[in-house]
Amino acid sequence: MTRFFLTTAIDYVNSQPHLGTAYEKVCADVVARYKRLCGVETRFLMGNDEHSQNVFKQAQERGLDPLTYCDEMERVFRKAWARLDVSFDDFIRTTQSRHKAGTAEIATRIYNAGDIYEGVYEGWYCVSCEEFKQEKDLVNGNCPLHPTLKPEWIREKNYFFRLSKYQQPLLDHFAAHPDFMQPEIRRNEILRLIEGGLIDVSMSRAGQSWGIPLPWDPTSVVYVWFDALINYASAVGLGGDRAMFEKWWPADLHVIGKDITRFHAVIWPAMLMAAKLPLPRQIFGHGFMTLKGQRMSKTLGTIIDPIVAADRLGPDPLRLYLVKEITFGGDGDFSWERYDERYNVDLANNLGNLVSRVASMAHRYRAGRLAPAAATSDQLARIAEQVVADYRTSMGGLALHEGAAHAFRLVDAANEFIAATSPWTLAKDPSQADRLSQVLFDSAEAIRLAAVLLEPIMPSSCREILRRVGVSDQGVNFDRDGMWRNGGERVLLQEGPLWPRKETTTVSDNPLPPDGPSPGATPPAAPPAPAAASGDARISIDDFMKVELRVARVLAAEKVEKSKRLLKLSVDVGNEHRTLVAGIAEAYEPEALVGKTVVVVFNLKPAKLMGIESNGMVLAASPDGGRPTIVTFENPPEPGTRVR
Numbered sequence: 001m002t003r004f005f006l007t008t009a010i011d012y013v014n015s016q017p018h019l020g021t022a023y024e025k026v027c028a029d030v031v032a033r034y035k036r037l038c039g040v041e042t043r044f045l046m047g048n049d050e051h052s053q054n055v056f057k058q059a060q061e062r063g064l065d066p067l068t069y070c071d072e073m074e075r076v077f078r079k080a081w082a083r084l085d086v087s088f089d090d091f092i093r094t095t096q097s098r099h100k101a102g103t104a105e106i107a108t109r110i111y112n113a114g115d116i117y118e119g120v121y122e123g124w125y126c127v128s129c130e131e132f133k134q135e136k137d138l139v140n141g142n143c144p145l146h147p148t149l150k151p152e153w154i155r156e157k158n159y160f161f162r163l164s165k166y167q168q169p170l171l172d173h174f175a176a177h178p179d180f181m182q183p184e185i186r187r188n189e190i191l192r193l194i195e196g197g198l199i200d201v202s203m204s205r206a207g208q209s210w211g212i213p214l215p216w217d218p219t220s221v222v223y224v225w226f227d228a229l230i231n232y233a234s235a236v237g238l239g240g241d242r243a244m245f246e247k248w249w250p251a252d253l254h255v256i257g258k259d260i261t262r263f264h265a266v267i268w269p270a271m272l273m274a275a276k277l278p279l280p281r282q283i284f285g286h287g288f289m290t291l292k293g294q295r296m297s298k299t300l301g302t303i304i305d306p307i308v309a310a311d312r313l314g315p316d317p318l319r320l321y322l323v324k325e326i327t328f329g330g331d332g333d334f335s336w337e338r339y340d341e342r343y344n345v346d347l348a349n350n351l352g353n354l355v356s357r358v359a360s361m362a363h364r365y366r367a368g369r370l371a372p373a374a375a376t377s378d379q380l381a382r383i384a385e386q387v388v389a390d391y392r393t394s395m396g397g398l399a400l401h402e403g404a405a406h407a408f409r410l411v412d413a414a415n416e417f418i419a420a421t422s423p424w425t426l427a428k429d430p431s432q433a434d435r436l437s438q439v440l441f442d443s444a445e446a447i448r449l450a451a452v453l454l455e456p457i458m459p460s461s462c463r464e465i466l467r468r469v470g471v472s473d474q475g476v477n478f479d480r481d482g483m484w485r486n487g488g489e490r491v492l493l494q495e496g497p498l499w500p501r502k503e504t505t506t507v508s509d510n511p512l513p514p515d516g517p518s519p520g521a522t523p524p525a526a527p528p529a530p531a532a533a534s535g536d537a538r539i540s541i542d543d544f545m546k547v548e549l550r551v552a553r554v555l556a557a558e559k560v561e562k563s564k565r566l567l568k569l570s571v572d573v574g575n576e577h578r579t580l581v582a583g584i585a586e587a588y589e590p591e592a593l594v595g596k597t598v599v600v601v602f603n604l605k606p607a608k609l610m611g612i613e614s615n616g617m618v619l620a621a622s623p624d625g626g627r628p629t630i631v632t633f634e635n636p637p638e639p640g641t642r643v644r
Ligand SMILES: [Zn+2]
Pocket: 126, 127, 128, 129, 130, 143, 144, 145, 146
């Protein structure tokens, strides 16, 4: 294969990118960078999905033209991807003219093939999913993903795509291409779904202006899901640039979330079959990211901004965590504690320390210049060869987490090699001078090779490591650089630590008492107001009004790990949802709080408690030595109401 075209799902612009979105992009980026490392001509596509009614509504609510709103969101997304060092080659937006051309082309081809027909759709529609729902998909009459939102009953003229016709061709394709849908668990789900029978799907919406008009009936627009899938082909010239399309289509890999496999592995291939276009070679459905076991969701307040996560320890440590700690294809969990811990273990103590140690020994014993003294390297070279072979197999099979683990096997082996050969002892014995030279050279070589293997995962850190072990910056190529070398002189640079150890965040930098807003057990850290000294502790009404108290409704509550007193709450404060930590676990079961109306200090500076950022504080009466009782209402007002 001389070229590789890979894509991620395009993102809905009605919300900001979060760590779950970022996870997909980072993993796809690692694949793209690995292909480039292998010398394969690679094209990596990402983009934004803009023809959504939710986008249209949001823009209207903010008094913006929808396109202006989408322009704004493009900047938001690009900023996040730039911070995470995601190296896409192309960024498509479904409002671009190239995408309109591609969409018209596929729609026309399918229409001309007789696989689109006019009908009437009557049934349930979830506005938030922008999806038609069958009765059997609803739970208590509501969309399972949006249980608080009533689906709409819709009756309108729709054009339907004859998906039912493609049941057997799809089954044949799956049988002939066992790798078409991966991992295996997703493949089996999809196969069962196809075997269960396919029904025709709506491909248009009537009476909407925001979308791509149907070429044969401009009173309807292409349904946003149908439109979105086509981006993969329109980005490489479908309906416009024939030469480009021939070069890059079909895509080699679609990386998507496991929730949209039906669209990608059933509807999209059937659309391509109907349009008589080649099918993508592989679709990979990754799992979901959870935050301490909870689904990341805006409503639950469990959203992590990937820029905040990258700012904490750097983009490369974040990328390493996402790739190494989560089995690609399975679900994974994130917590700030675990993120810090892995940073300290893998980077500060292990790889970073290795780089510093070898540089310092090279300077102490060999003035920074290393060259091999023996014809062959030690056993470290044989371990390295095995690691490289295993790494290639894992990365080629998209087992990215294994690829990362293999690279760290080499780092571990180098640390063990240094401990076993003890260069500081060799240095005391002049007859061991050659042995010392070789040991130091081999250690530096192991670092160089580990940096080559980790380059797709931690690109800028690995360039820095290569610079420090004396490799000139000529870009890396796996065939040339991905093997053990016992030759040449290296000049090592001795500089500061790559990853200083991160001390676990304690509450010292934090204005709240260690265990949260329950003064009953822990006295507040803040000293009493100066006025107290003069004997008059009373404050003015202006002082009091500085404290903004608001009515809030508890949306979710959970115990904070390793804390007897803390609960993590997600609350609705009217115009937003917030996460806060309250020291009331001894008095309340988390379940009992959900739905309760409470009072929160709205304008409190955020504080970190047990690694969780608390934005606000719940008012509670805290008798000395007794259990706290939260302040609540007989007739709860609306969330957001000011209390004074
Ligand atoms: Zn829904």
